[in-house]
Amino acid sequence: MLKEDVDYRFFDLDYHFADGEDRKVTAIEILKGKFTGVAYHYTNVRVVEEGMVARLQFGYVIGHPGEHDVEALKSDQDFVTFMGVLLEQILEKKTNEPIRADYNQEPDLQ
8 A cells, every 4th residue: 555655745736727727736746666756646537437347537647757758657557557556545545534523503404
């Protein structure tokens, strides 16, 4: 299992979108392993159901390739697999986080 701040870290990245807007996105920098120094962010993440199986589908933008060639990264199945495994772990962690349950008032449903 990959560990935040050991194997990867989140950071804010200024990104120029196609609509002309400049906004911050949450990006990921890989800190250890074959892809050390690569920074990227996910785009268009969704779950695609195929019969009884669901799989993650995502796009990505490489913000900084580290010591790697961008085109080589895009065609490297190990890199795509790494991003998929990390995305799955991030989503599982978020899904398993406790939901705030300290409601002090009853809802006013009239």
